[in-house]
Amino acid sequence: MKIIDWYILKRYLVTFLFTLLILIPIAIAIDVSEKVDNFLEHPNLGIAEILNDYYLNFTIYYANTFMPLALFIAVILFTSKLSNNTEIIAITNAKVSFTRLLYPYFVGATLVTIISLGMNHYVVPNSSKIRKSFEKKYISNAKQKNEFKxxxxxxxxxxxxxxxxxxxxxxxxxxxxxxxxxxxxxxxxxxxxxxxxxxxxxxxxxxxxxxxxxxxxxxxxxxxxxxxxxxxxxxxxxRDLIYKSAFAQEMPSGELINFIDLSKKRGVKNLNAYLVELYKRTSLPIASYILTIIAVALAFRKRRGGTGVNLAIGVGIMFLYVFFMKIGEVLGSVAGVNSLLYVWIPNIIFGILSIYLYIDARK
Structure with missing residues (x-):
């Protein structure tokens, strides 16, 4: 890798971590304001237990959830800054193609994807067990406690x-x-x-x-x-009597796959909620590549209005991605449908958009 590649990769990762570290405290602050009454209802509940059993695992879950959003915003922010500082113009004047410009971005996206895949398939499910156990004990109301009873x-x-x-x-x-x-x-x-x-x-x-x-x-x-x-x-x-998608979030992928196979042998008709959880653990990390291409293609040109315009367009696109993702999860959980197709619909739609923007940017 050349000096300019290291420069872009460093800015990519630093801005990504900075954006993620901004989003997580906001999520924690909102959650504390909602849950503080529940905590105060239990006089024996200590600060250490709240931090270790709940907010540590809360942070792991939402850090993984916010990764695509943080990545997308980070790429738009620092690429817009490169463009506004005419650094992109200097790079293109050096006969660096748009495809070559994407190289350090894809290295960064690969690192984020590998981390996200490991988190999704192994770390987050084990973390969710502890967090949900805490929620059931101290936060859930009577109706929620009886949901699986x-x-x-x-x-x-x-x-x-x-x-x-x-x-x-x-x-x-x-x-x-x-x-x-x-x-x-x-x-x-x-x-x-x-x-x-x-x-x-x-x-x-x-x-x-x-x-x-x-x-x-x-x-x-x-x-x-x-x-x-x-x-x-x-x-x-x-536990086998309760077929709820919430339990799927607590199973590492190996355990979840075995559970699905065993349930099929036992004649359980609709396992799509479990399949949706399994498939999205891979589809969401892979979206890092798609969102990176879209963000770079939007932000590498110098625009009137600067970073604000690029950021506004990016937030709108991210909202649409999340919207399609939630629709796909809901429709994919319905009995008799192809869950894999519905889970990957957002990546397919925005993958086509990224190809169009890539071709347009190369021109």
Missing amino acids: YVNNFSLQLTDSTYVFIKSFNTETNAGYNFASETYNGLELKTKLFADNIKFNPKDSTYALGTWRLRKVYKNKDSIFRGNKLDTVFNFTP
Whole structure:
């Protein structure tokens, strides 16, 4: 790399970090003003716990979320400054093409993308576990706390031949009622186990069935067995009963992929909310390249109005990107659609825009 490349790369990274360090304190200040009443409601809650368990992980989450926005604004800011100082003109007069000018920008975008991919796939999910646990304990209201507490009318396929049904289950007490398990040989029912009550023991991962009845189906007759209590094992846990996209945010990508594969085998119909979470962990970091091209193409020309005009246009484009991203996430979570396509729609649309601006800038 030449001196000018190092100069641009340094300005790229320094401005990016500076922009990120401006956005994070703003987000923290807004959150503190909203949550301070919740903190004061718990006299035993100390400052150290708030900082370590909540705001440290809050910072990790929002630093990763703000990366594309900070990167886009940073590129516009320092490229506009280069243009206003006629440094871009000096570079182009030295026979440096627009494509060559992008080289240090792409090196910077690659560094940001690698960091963001690592954060998205591994660091943020583990951090979100601690943050959400804190929120559930100290911040969530009664309605939010009960959101994952009760599961009603749930069915689950454990293997190719075994199915379970639960009328109601409390995931806090690990107890439920009206449980049934059916085992098939092809299309023929072989056994059916009923229980008025069911309780999970997390110590040894067993289930205690109360007032149970077991029906065994033979060719010419059925046999029925009864009892007051039966300890048995099933290939699921109470957490598996709750299919909520919020849990996907707490799973590292390897665990999330295994969970999706296992859920497909168990016959869960709509896993698109989990697929959206998995796909966007890659699509958002890759957007660093697209947003970098757009920002440079907008800001490398000297404009009347200077940095302010470029920044206004950039913020408008960034708003549209976030808008399309949220629309894609919502539509991608609907059953029966191609989640991968909807998650990548913002990158496809703005990728086309970046190609157009790149071709125009080369002229």
